[in-house]
Amino acid sequence: MLKNPQQSELMQLQPTILRFTQMLSAVLQLDAEVVDADLVRIAGTGPYSKFFGKKLNTSSRIFRYILETHQEKVVVKSRTDPLCDGCTNKGTCRETAFLGVPIMIDDRCIGVISLVAFTPESRERIKENVQLFSDYIQHISQIVVSKVQSSSEQGDGLDEVFTSLIENMDQGVLVLDGNSRVKYGNQPALNNLNINHDELSRVEVNIQPLSLHNNELKGHQQHIISLGERQELVVGQFHDARGHQLFLMAFHQPNKSFAINEPQPQFTSVIGECKKMLQLKTLISRIASSPSSVLINGESGTGKEVIAHAVHNLSTRSDQPFIAINCAAIPDQLLESELFGYVKGAFTGASNKGKTGLIQAANKGTLFLDEIGDMSMTLQAKLLRVLEEREVMPIGSSTAIPVDIRIVSATNRNFAEMIATNKFREDLYYRLNVIPINLPPLKEREGDVELLVQFFLEMHTRKIGVCYPGITTEAMARLNAYHWPGNVRELSNLIEYLVNVVPEGDLIDVDLLPPYFEQAKSEHSPETIHSDDCSMSLEEMEKIRIEEAINRLSNRKLVAEELGIGIATLYRKIKKYGLSVHNH
Template structure:
């Protein structure tokens, strides 16, 4: 046993030595601080940059050693800050600031210099731009709608949890084809954002992305909106008629949101367009060809609707060639701190308000909140907090009453469950104590005999007698 313990200690020591060596010889500057913001590690690269020895830095508060640092803020908020600009020793640097969580507590934080100076980054960007310029110099100038830099890509969809990464993997594959896509998910999960990203990364990216909410347009107007109409097709029809969304989205994407609310009569017409690749304006006689990629979305259970004869089965299979499900926030809790920090920063910038941050306790409460309204509810809450909270730090008492009430309910439920488990444990111990006393009586106080009757080793019996204070 002693040998195993020594081997484990030696193995742990080796791992620690390897980690220390990596930190020391990393090209990037690395600093580690404890829960109080005191520097516990300061590698050689950072030492050279700052012009002070490692011994001088270690043991000091990070704010006294590194100017413009925000590691102490990261300790408070528990939210990582990646790719931020920071001026250190007169140079603009790109840095990462990473909190280290143990359970629900931030115990330390790590600061990493990604580039020793922004000039390194500029050189890389200039090389890329030079290559792009060379490859496109002879190409004709063509206006194709959105420029590539303006397009939505999947990296802009925030989240690193396995649930959302898996959804993004499927969506990336879907974007490479022109197959129909059906996006499902609760209200507020970001279905249209995914649809836009799929379009912007697809072969039809140069065409229009047109979104229509099937639940928002009256049934008698929906057909004219989708397929267009000819002059005189109905009372109030425009002179000269009007093209429909299928025409406007030619060689682009038509996003049919809330497809589950589309009337059955319109479902059959959409099915025909998907099958025949042609449509006819209301009041018209001549069909026109359609070259449109269809992405649909719903928060309803279409399979149940098919069983209830409220949704066409044949249309379902036409739309559901590539199914994509977006998980609700409660299924990707590890993404919540990053979402909160990103949205808070964006809203502060939008309203031109000094940057705010959440206290770590606030983030813990918000992470355990179920978010029935998902991303939409989170955005609503953050805009409300930015508008109403004057302080830089958003403490738990500033959170909406609904969230605090939910948190209290969760805590009470946990407390009740813990109390129930305690009672079960106490009953088990009472029963065990009673069994020991009975065995000793039956054995006339002979402990070896009592242990044999119970079926335990004599040393174990002594431990239990001591535990229950039985003489």
Template sequence: MSEKSASSVLLSVQSTVIRCAQVLAKIMKLDVEIIDAAMNRVAVTGLCNHLPNISERKTAVFCSVLKTRQASLIRNAGFDPSCQKCPSAGSTCHKTAQLALPLMVKGECVGVVNLVCFTEEQRQHLLQNYRSFKDYTENTVQLYITRTLEEGSTSKPQVISPSSIPDFLSRFADDMQQGVLLFSDAGELAYINTAACRQLELADERMHNVRITVRPFGLSNSTGREEIHYVLTIDGRERIMPAVQSVVGDYRALMLNMACEYQSKPIDAPESSEIIGNSAPIQLLRKQVRRVADSPSSVMIRGESGTGKEVFARAVHAASRRADKLFIAINCAAIPEQLLESELFGYVKGAFTGANSKGSEGLIRQADGGTLFLDEIGDMTLHLQAKLLRVLDRREVTPVGSSAVIPVDVRIISATHRDFDKLIGDGEFREDLFYRLNVIPLELPPLRKREGDIDLLIEYFLARHSKALARHRPALQPDTMECLRRWRWPGNIRELANMIEYLVNVADPTLPVSPNLLPKKMRLAKQEISFEIETEKETESKSISILDKPVPFENTRCLNIESMEKELIQQALTNFSTYHDCKQRAAHALGIGIATLYRKIKKYELEDCTTWQQMRNRYQLSK
């Protein structure tokens, strides 16, 4: 096929291309743009109509796909290196991600199918399903366009009507390798292709007589990545299979994942990296994640327990060029020191008693080219900290029992809820390692400071746990929602997820969930919260300067510099004793660093919180 003929192939069957774009957009819930080899737009859907012309965008992505015949996935539109020549590069880009796929006809690349995301939700949807989308697009579009070319092009563009969808699919879907089932709005099977019969072990003669119903089963990692599985009931016999379900017109299309694909895939894909929330702190964190994703620099994620540190670590990995490599997570606090060393750095044969006869390469080497997530890094011993510092400094690892030095390319993401200033001040954590790990700091807000996100998280966990437990999704009474909104959530998102899972398990499917199912402390929180908010506002509104009010001294004869310093520190600690970060607030009020404050506390033996409360009582009585 000559270059001239290749460039005009898609325009000759433009009506077919437009119908394909419409179906793809409905099934995948993304916008679609199809161009030919001459960079002419042949079909567009949705917001793609508002994108600049191909010539104005000066994108290198389409040229690369046409030349190499390889798919191109842009995880961070506007920030990817391939976007640099585009006038809309950077934060001015309206897209969030895109997947450009070569369109092959009779061995020639005649164009590009571009799946485009304009929202963060679409971006996450694409990143989590792009392999399935890639296979489906390449199989479906190429097959249908090729068949249309063989049969002769249609005369004018047509719009897919809901009633014509089964006929549209039947023209080419029987030649697809992916199983496709189409259900009517009433749940009746309207179409099933040959591949689906093969995957469901149905004889061809039963294609038009079989009775199949489908319902969601839940999430599974059995194939190496988190997938949604469905229960298919075939004439009373149940089968559980991974699939993608989408609404197409008045129908529900269920596309079964191809077994051959997942049998050949290693078990290396991460869990969900979806970040739920639209509050200002979360939106800022999303931007930070996208900005730093492709950097090789180390990331440290800090926040209270249960705030989702691993979710953000996976989001950084998923948005980076390392996404197709391993993401390995390890909890440094859950593994003994001796075992943690061998797990991280590996060991050679005979390195210690009980060692595997073949040795072990270790998690750092396993993550070579990918990402290593070290959770609770603050609990790592000083000995291992020194070895980890070498990995960061020289990008090399030495297995236990060996003198060999092995180069590695791994990105380190660490997380902790502990106070590093205190750890460093007490000599429990190396300051030089902290600086190497804390190159890019991400501070996660507690759930109580994420205004508006609790409702979104409740909806997310209701849907997730209902599918996972195969139970009816319960509705919540307004009073129940109000109690959940007002609770302080000391366990943050982990506590909320567990609470919703509990409600899904115990709720009556015929009745809305009432507050009576909530723990007593949550029900009482609805009545007490207003008083707590007012008290906190009143406390914060007071000047933090300790000079605003006189400090009471019981014995002026003992007045000297050290006793004054001790009294001042006690007073500051007492003022902020009701806060979880009281020491940070006290250090700020005193105008000293947090490490200095810890040394003073140790010097004056002020660790006993009872002393602070006694000082608070004495101070109140003296007023």
């Protein structure tokens, strides 16, 4: 990176600090802002996600106080706090609470990282967790600063870090040489394979994927490891790191649970080995090639889209189109012309070439109707006709075109309720729900959190090009105990964040987990965590956050990205909270 001596240390690391601030804000569900010692805004979220690199002329009194005293500062009643007294901005300030922590390098304060609340609810959150939040931010900011500092001096001692990292991992790792021969295994790997160091160096070791299907995604997969005459089945994956090839083991599976002669279908992108997920995978492989409609039901973030892809990929249609459309994201009229297509001159504004609809485009393949519960009654009637007649009639045409499509749809709505209130046609529901697939929430997938953690660690480290970090047993226990209201998506977001903040060569430990994991430690009935008074306030907070992001950002995709939710979830929430959608 080219350094500009005019810029502060923090400004030179701006992209990293911004990314970190955004992730911190997402995991703590509060807005955040970072300024340097010259009061230049380095990073921020929400209303503070603009004007990076510019010197602040407002709210600088509190920042100055922190920079000068090196003390953290909490303001929960800005109208009465003496520090706010002389502030010119006092009348218009929207902040309801502020928690600022100095960023220290030895005795120097190089900037301030702050959490900001804009609603009474988030103010309460700050107020009630001041110590927890401030300790946590201090800790994380130290790590980030030292990490980014040392990254520029990197180069020496890598092998040592690399070896000690592998030694200290809870996960089994085999290191292979250029000829794909295993030259080293850490202790968990030796335990899994029931072998010692000496034996490992003597026997011929061979690692083969169980299925010959070559999947591009290269996630966890079952492998046969042959050790001389003996064979072991191990779930794991290959990974390139610093010029070595590693085989990372997910967990060890005893011999009796598999038969080599019956290769399992590929589910490399669907991670999960708990009873429910295994049953689900069996069901999917059995029904994949049937032409019958599949309806996937599951809470937000449980992987409905992942399953829809798996159904298609495992079917005989896998080399034909997979066309996905989000019924909640598109206004009714547009959805109609997208799905059915139109002939030229069909309506004012129609292209004079006409348009092929997605149903027709998906011919011989799979049409994935995401958020089907949001489809209007008019379109439901038209879709029903397609399913009954197996033909599509483009708008403005009098000729029906035969189609051979497999419909996979998904929703997190309750159909019984929608049918009872006349919001969904019962006859269409039965057509769509020939094969129901119910995805369990993550908290009901025993043992899968661990597998998903390994999977996302692998995915996110590869994405940002850092070393694969281990995770301590205690941190893993906290993740296991947590109730995951945002399901697999929430887990993926958290791991991405952790991979970014963990110092190179360190394990992910409990002190890196956001403070709300503290509760997961002792919580026995996870549902109760959010079912007290604060569930209302969380909803309210969520609404305000979404509204604010919509008004600020130019498109929905950016909003969803910033909030760390899927686009479908965003649309659902817009609907749920009755937010205005006219301005885009």
